[in-house]
Amino acid sequence: MSVPRVKRLAVIGAGLIGSSLARAVREKHLAETLVVADRDPAVRRRVMELGFADEVPATAAEAARDADMVIACVPVGASRAIAAEVGPELKPGAILSDVGSVKGAVLEAMAPHVPAHAHLVPAHPVAGTEFSGPDAGFASLFENRWCIVTPPEGADPEAVEKLATLWRGMGANVEFMSAQHHDLVLAITSHVPHLIAYNIVGTAAELEETLASEVIKFSAGGFRDFTRIASSDPTMWRDVFLYNRDAVLEMLGRFTEDLTALQRAIRYGDGDTLFAHFTRTRAIRRSIIEQGQETAAPDFGRRAAEKPKHEQS
Amino acid sequence: MSVPRVKRLAVIGAGLIGSSLARAVREKHLAETLVVADRDPAVRRRVMELGFADEVPATAAEAARDADMVIACVPVGASRAIAAEVGPELKPGAILSDVGSVKGAVLEAMAPHVPAHAHLVPAHPVAGTEFSGPDAGFASLFENRWCIVTPPEGADPEAVEKLATLWRGMGANVEFMSAQHHDLVLAITSHVPHLIAYNIVGTAAELEETLASEVIKFSAGGFRDFTRIASSDPTMWRDVFLYNRDAVLEMLGRFTEDLTALQRAIRYGDGDTLFAHFTRTRAIRRSIIEQGQETAAPDFGRRAAEKPKHEQS
Ligand SMILES: NC(=O)c1ccc[n+]([C@@H]2O[C@H](COP(=O)([O-])OP(=O)(O)OC[C@H]3O[C@@H](n4cnc5c(N)ncnc54)[C@H](OP(=O)(O)O)[C@@H]3O)[C@@H](O)[C@H]2O)c1
Ligand SMILES: NC(=O)c1ccc[n+]([C@@H]2O[C@H](COP(=O)([O-])OP(=O)(O)OC[C@H]3O[C@@H](n4cnc5c(N)ncnc54)[C@H](OP(=O)(O)O)[C@@H]3O)[C@@H](O)[C@H]2O)c1
Numbered sequence A, B: 001m002s003v004p005r006v007k008r009l010a011v012i013g014a015g016l017i018g019s020s021l022a023r024a025v026r027e028k029h030l031a032e033t034l035v036v037a038d039r040d041p042a043v044r045r046r047v048m049e050l051g052f053a054d055e056v057p058a059t060a061a062e063a064a065r066d067a068d069m070v071i072a073c074v075p076v077g078a079s080r081a082i083a084a085e086v087g088p089e090l091k092p093g094a095i096l097s098d099v100g101s102v103k104g105a106v107l108e109a110m111a112p113h114v115p116a117h118a119h120l121v122p123a124h125p126v127a128g129t130e131f132s133g134p135d136a137g138f139a140s141l142f143e144n145r146w147c148i149v150t151p152p153e154g155a156d157p158e159a160v161e162k163l164a165t166l167w168r169g170m171g172a173n174v175e176f177m178s179a180q181h182h183d184l185v186l187a188i189t190s191h192v193p194h195l196i197a198y199n200i201v202g203t204a205a206e207l208e209e210t211l212a213s214e215v216i217k218f219s220a221g222g223f224r225d226f227t228r229i230a231s232s233d234p235t236m237w238r239d240v241f242l243y244n245r246d247a248v249l250e251m252l253g254r255f256t257e258d259l260t261a262l263q264r265a266i267r268y269g270d271g272d273t274l275f276a277h278f279t280r281t282r283a284i285r286r287s288i289i290e291q292g293q294e295t296a297a298p299d300f301g302r303r304a305a306e307k308p309k310h311e312q313s
Helices: A016-027 A041-050 A060-064 A076-089 A104-113 A157-169 A179-205 A209-217 A223-229 A234-243 A245-267 A271-290 B016-027 B041-050 B060-064 B076-089 B104-113 B157-169 B179-205 B209-217 B223-229 B234-243 B245-267 B271-290
Strands: A006-012 A031-037 A069-072 A095-098 A123-125 A146-149 A173-176 B006-012 B031-037 B069-072 B095-098 B123-125 B146-149 B173-176
Touching (some): A006 A016, A016 A031, A016 A041, A031 A060, A069 A076, A076 A095, A076 A234, A095 A104, A095 A157, A104 A179, A104 A234, A123 A157, A179 A209, A179 A234, A179 B245, A209 B179, A209 B271, A223 B271, A234 A245, A245 B179, A245 B234, A245 B245, A271 B179, A271 B209, A271 B234, B016 B031, B069 B076, B076 B095, B076 B104, B076 B234, B095 B104, B095 B157, B104 B179, B123 B157, B146 B157, B179 B223
Parallel strands (some): A006 A031, B006 B069
Antiparallel strands (some): A123 A146
16 A cells, blocks of 8 residues: 655654654654654754654754645644744745644634745644653554644645545544634634643642642542643643633633532532533433544553544455 | 461441451451351342352341441441441440441440440541442452551551551551541542532533533543543432531632632633643652652553552562
8 A cells, every 4th residue: 555655754842742743653654754843952862762763853944845734732822932943944835733722712823924826734643641842752643543634724735635535544534623623623622621620630649738738638538630631741832722722711611610519519509400410410421432432541642542433344 | 588477357238348448358268257248139139149258147246246346437427327237236345337437426426326335436448439229349449559548536546556557457447537637638529529420420411401411522621521520329429418518608708719719810811820820730740749649641540550659568
């Protein structure tokens, strides 16, 4: 089987996602030349040691020069600066993409810097861990996971297809939607869950001292897994909340309204309301299992789920 | 090594916890005679098929007759009725205990029914899954997990020690505290986390239809594990919130105050506040790992963690 390979692929940022992408591209032979840029000399040394890149330049501009595809793997807040640096280097037909967890703001930030002769095709692989840096990455991160591609209106179909092909080559299932819709879906499936996990761990941290130490000791009752989410990278998540503000505030508003209703039911001893609510939520869980989006063990989106049925060959 | 065995041990309720307890007692030879009562004839038949009990009576009263120790493994709201039924049957020196996730209300409900010649020693194994019934149980559920024993003031030390010995025999690490303190600790480590998981899954379920189906499809980003908690038994959790109302409302109040502050930071684009908060929460995670309360994989309290260092032999 001959997979179309990217001639010269540049990855900007050798963090968890960038280094996973580079490893997967290397392992599946998806590019002829793989360039991985990082601004940090220590990270560049580490990338060379790990040996998953052909070239390891210091700047995004250098990496983008003569590249057929450039993928920014940096925090959402850095997208504008990367696009500004990379834009002037893009050759005719080159594709600029990213992996950011927010899409509307990224599109807005990057688009003005992409010359008419190149193509902007943002994307977001829905896969990750709470770790960071070049050592945290692994080639199978995207296998059987969704990658949501959000082409701007009027995007070149061929460019979109090239990016989708790359992601499929890494084992991902590609889905297309508008950036705005992506941001709404992710607000409820990922951003708000992360925010409330960060929040409850913060609440616990501020408890009276003896209580706080017992919270750690007896964390197995549910709290412990919230602390895992709440140990995710602060820079990445700060940017997610700053740049997906509207959708997050909208979903957070619904969340707190609903929580107030449950709180009221507890206060007034309304067991029927609680029971009805807790019964309803079971159905959602069943749907997830039926759609093959869940494996036996909980993992906060870490391991690959079963391949969705309609994607199986 | 000779472990002191309970002569006649009665377990009331062959659900997840009751059947796990029975299996562990059977496997470790912790009782001479093991009686498992359940009100449901289908469950009794299943218990006999599974073969982990010597006797399988229909009523708690029958099970308690002549028992040296009786452990109620029923929802917290059923404790009063079970104590009322079992109380008059308790022989001199007999111990009545339970496994309920709330301790103050259970103590209050059960105490009036325990005759002066018997002993009430409530307890709570901090271990469980989101499944229910006799087939969900397994013998190793309590291994290296905490069991919190909450003896009432003036409890007989010998009776308390007997119960602690049984739990240690099942592999648990026993800790003692007051019922009130237990309820406060568990409110933040378990009850509020469960409530907000139930809540966010409920919020998602009420989304516009197309959005709701995508939430399921892209649930891997963090939401999926909330749905697992939110599929826990509705009866058990209704009772937890009704019977631990005060501590839950107290902790929920702190949680929403803190969430409002984060929400405000998002609204006003205050990245520094977000970054500082997200950095602080990492420390709690580190403490949990250092205390050996965490294994490599997240599990919402399902699998055994490393044995805490001070308990290792
Ligand atoms: N982690 C996840 O679960 C996940 C999942 C899906 C998508 N994403 C998205 O993937 C992107 C990267 O996240 P990650 O988890 O890979 O983070 P990471 O491990 O912290 O790596 C971030 C990378 O971006 C570089 N960087 C940061 N700020 C920069 C700037 N101003 N200019 C140039 N480079 C900069 C870092 O360089 P240094 O070497 O100097 O630090 C590092 O190489 C984010 O947009 C995130 O939203 C993350
Ligand atoms: N699940 C956990 O994660 C966990 C962890 C620690 C402690 N706990 C505590 O353990 C206790 C039992 O929970 P579980 O998870 O084992 O629940 P479960 O699997 O649903 O089993 C509940 C058992 O209680 C019986 N029961 C219910 N209502 C009763 C009543 N009114 N009179 C007599 N028997 C009744 C049921 O009988 P049927 O056979 O008729 O249904 C069943 O045998 C609860 O107090 C819970 O708070 C649970």
